[in-house]
Amino acid sequence: MSKLSLAETAELSMLLEVSANIKPGNIDRFHDYEDTKFRHFLASAVLARDVFERVPQMTLGEAMYAAVEHTNGHTGGNTHFGAFILLLPLIKGKGIAGACEAVLRTTVEDAVRFYQAFGKTQVRVNREDEMDVNDPASITMLREKQMTMLDVMRYSSETDMVAREWTNGFALTRKAADILKEKDGADQIQEMFLRLMAAYPDTFIAKKFGYARAVSVMERAQLVRAGGLSLSRFDEECILGGVNPGSLADICIAGIFTALLEGWQWDC
Amino acid sequence: MSKLSLAETAELSMLLEVSANIKPGNIDRFHDYEDTKFRHFLASAVLARDVFERVPQMTLGEAMYAAVEHTNGHTGGNTHFGAFILLLPLIKGKGIAGACEAVLRTTVEDAVRFYQAFGKTQVRVNREDEMDVNDPASITMLREKQMTMLDVMRYSSETDMVAREWTNGFALTRKAADILKEKDGADQIQEMFLRLMAAYPDTFIAKKFGYARAVSVMERAQLVRAGGLSLSRFDEECILGGVNPGSLADICIAGIFTALLEGWQWDC
Numbered sequence: 001m002s003k004l005s006l007a008e009t010a011e012l013s014m015l016l017e018v019s020a021n022i023k024p025g026n027i028d029r030f031h032d033y034e035d036t037k038f039r040h041f042l043a044s045a046v047l048a049r050d051v052f053e054r055v056p057q058m059t060l061g062e063a064m065y066a067a068v069e070h071t072n073g074h075t076g077g078n079t080h081f082g083a084f085i086l087l088l089p090l091i092k093g094k095g096i097a098g099a100c101e102a103v104l105r106t107t108v109e110d111a112v113r114f115y116q117a118f119g120k121t122q123v124r125v126n127r128e129d130e131m132d133v134n135d136p137a138s139i140t141m142l143r144e145k146q147m148t149m150l151d152v153m154r155y156s157s158e159t160d161m162v163a164r165e166w167t168n169g170f171a172l173t174r175k176a177a178d179i180l181k182e183k184d185g186a187d188q189i190q191e192m193f194l195r196l197m198a199a200y201p202d203t204f205i206a207k208k209f210g211y212a213r214a215v216s217v218m219e220r221a222q223l224v225r226a227g228g229l230s231l232s233r234f235d236e237e238c239i240l241g242g243v244n245p246g247s248l249a250d251i252c253i254a255g256i257f258t259a260l261l262e263g264w265q266w267d268c
Numbered sequence: 269m270s271k272l273s274l275a276e277t278a279e280l281s282m283l284l285e286v287s288a289n290i291k292p293g294n295i296d297r298f299h300d301y302e303d304t305k306f307r308h309f310l311a312s313a314v315l316a317r318d319v320f321e322r323v324p325q326m327t328l329g330e331a332m333y334a335a336v337e338h339t340n341g342h343t344g345g346n347t348h349f350g351a352f353i354l355l356l357p358l359i360k361g362k363g364i365a366g367a368c369e370a371v372l373r374t375t376v377e378d379a380v381r382f383y384q385a386f387g388k389t390q391v392r393v394n395r396e397d398e399m400d401v402n403d404p405a406s407i408t409m410l411r412e413k414q415m416t417m418l419d420v421m422r423y424s425s426e427t428d429m430v431a432r433e434w435t436n437g438f439a440l441t442r443k444a445a446d447i448l449k450e451k452d453g454a455d456q457i458q459e460m461f462l463r464l465m466a467a468y469p470d471t472f473i474a475k476k477f478g479y480a481r482a483v484s485v486m487e488r489a490q491l492v493r494a495g496g497l498s499l500s501r502f503d504e505e506c507i508l509g510g511v512n513p514g515s516l517a518d519i520c521i522a523g524i525f526t527a528l529l530e531g532w533q534w535d536c
Contacts, residue, residue: 008314015283015310029297029306038297039454042283043535046276049317074535186307267311267342 040076176255308344444523
């Protein structure tokens with residue numbers, strides 16, 4: 001097989017993530033939700049590819065806007081917003097070290113484009129948020145406060161583990177990649193996902209159901225790892241409760257991308 | 269969602285085909301084979317995209333060689349050889365009418381490139397075949413007999429329903445697309461596949477087990493349509509017997525591509 005380009009690697013990461021066998025609570029190869037289907041994730045990956053190819057010619061704000069604009073509009077709603085927040089700097093920087101530099105270079109205009117992208121999607125936000133993406137005044141505020149796209153991520157980092165990756169050196173992406181690299185083969189994705197779930201409360205769950213629920217889901221994942229609950233039972237439990245660790249899924253994609261760049265073999 | 273490019277449409281067709289719910293005997297969303305996995309089909313689709321983008325600048329022989337070279341080498345063996353035989357002229361011609369013209373323009377050099385591509389893969393061939401792809405003398409013979417790539421397809425058309433598409437105006441591709449267009453939504457792919465299985469003996473099965481077996485599989489599909497056998501039971505029966513209608517799967521991909529170009533909506 002030919003060496004994969006960065007854009008090919010990013011697209012493959014999205015497809016490997018969504019087609020992993022069991023990622024409790026999330027859409028995977030064996031699960032659809034009623035509105036969002038497995039197929040919407042495939043289509044989103046196909047459509048994102050064109051933007052991935054053009055990342056070197058774009059700023060991160062522009063790339064984010066293009067990715068959302070190009071992939072949005074199928075009936076499946078938001079599929080990969082958080083994944084783009086992570087993949088775009090990782091592509092631009094050709095890995096974590098470069099991504100850390102790339103996010104430092106973002107500008108106020110990138111922040112504005114990011115907010116405009118936000119407005120095109122249906123991403124879950126905290127309602128009490130001062131900077132409401134649906135409020136045009138937020139854009140004015142970004143310009144007045146001279147906030148860069150990195151500043152926006154700093155602002156969200158307390159309540160959003162995806163945004164937090166921009167501020168902490170892509171720490172969980174690093175962790176995810178390291179877990180994958182313990183063992184070649186795509187089956188390791190399921191193991192990696194469960195270990196992240198058992199170690200970190202998912203902020204997507206927290207936004208939907210509150211922080212306590214996110215912690216209790218984490219504890220259930222710990223019970224699975226300790227052998228006290230079967231993985232498939234835990235999965236059912238999450239699906240029935242509408243509990244989907246969507247932020248960890250985004251980090252999982254970024255981890256697969258990073259591991260692939262660093263030589264991890266999915267195919268063995 | 270943005271209007272899809274030809275290359276995006278082709279890649280999405282490959283992904284929608286392999287992730288359809290039940291295509292009896294074939295790898296689908298819920299089935300792997302032991303050696304070839306669902307994931308190999310995803311990776312092959314990701315890798316083929318680059319060649320799809322470059323089809324306008326290549327001859328069909330060159331495109332075939334590039335597609336096989338770029339996608340081959342994962343441990344899953346041949347995944348999309350037949351699909352490329354159909355998709356590449358359909359992309360070049362922007363649909364069936366143009367594809368029929370494109371195949372008429374193929375040259376002896378295209379035939380040579382096609383044979384070289386063939387040699388890189390592990391496609392099932394009839395052992396008694398006079399023009400053995402693994403025999404370097406075949407290339408000499410192509411040149412001596414001045415056979416174009418279309419002539420090669422004519423040569424194979426009796427025993428290979430994919431090759432036959434080049435010689436009969438993409439008749440089954442047309443049929444597949446027409447069945448899809450009866451009803452929007454990706455669920456129609458399963459219906460289309462079963463109807464093709466019930467109407468045509470698959471030549472991939474015929475090469476593996478003999479023509480009589482291909483006919484008996486067709487008859488079992490007819491029984492499913494008549495309500496005398498459940499789809500899932502038929503699927504199990506095929507899987508247990510190692511019976512995979514791979515040629516019909518290739519035609520299914522070409523049918524999805526054609527239907528999408530003609531306005532069929534997968535997402536509803």
